[in-house]
Amino acid sequence: MTRSRRALLDLIESHPRPLGPRELHRELRRRGTPMDVVSVYRNVAALLELGLLHRVLGSTAVRPCAGREPRCHHAVVCTGCGSAREFHSRPLERALSEVRRATGFSIQEHLLELRGLCAACRSRA
Ligand SMILES: [Zn+2]
Numbered sequence: 001m002t003r004s005r006r007a008l009l010d011l012i013e014s015h016p017r018p019l020g021p022r023e024l025h026r027e028l029r030r031r032g033t034p035m036d037v038v039s040v041y042r043n044v045a046a047l048l049e050l051g052l053l054h055r056v057l058g059s060t061a062v063r064p065c066a067g068r069e070p071r072c073h074h075a076v077v078c079t080g081c082g083s084a085r086e087f088h089s090r091p092l093e094r095a096l097s098e099v100r101r102a103t104g105f106s107i108q109e110h111l112l113e114l115r116g117l118c119a120a121c122r123s124r125a
């Protein structure tokens with residue numbers, strides 16, 4: 001892992017909500033570890049490839065991976081503050097196997113993200 005990727009990952013892990021490449025670029029400069037936009041994009045792509053980050057579905061923002069197990073990492077994302085948490089569910093995986101059997105598809109991957117309000121945002125509402 002290069003120093004710049006480390007700095008980028010540290011920023012993403014310490015930030016309370018997922019950030020997109022432009023925001024990462026701005027935040028790195030603010031923290032005194034500037035990186036040009038092209039490098040931000042390239043390093044984000046590399047970290048995604050390594051499985052250390054996940055993209056928020058339908059967005060350019062990325063969040064850190066909370067687990068290191070080689071299994072799928074689903075997330076609940078707060079629509080209020082943007083915070084995300086990973087979860088894994090055996091019953092859910094079993095249900096998805098059922099879909100595979102029913103459709104006859106050979107499934108390579110599945111992406112699942114639930115959106116809602118986290119406990120902190122709910123108590124503020
Ligand atoms: Zn993950």
Ligand SMILES: [Zn+2]
Pocket residue numbers: 072073074093110
């Ligand atoms: Zn899954």
Ligand SMILES: [Zn+2]
Pocket residue numbers: 078079080081082083117118119120121122
């Ligand atoms: Zn929230």
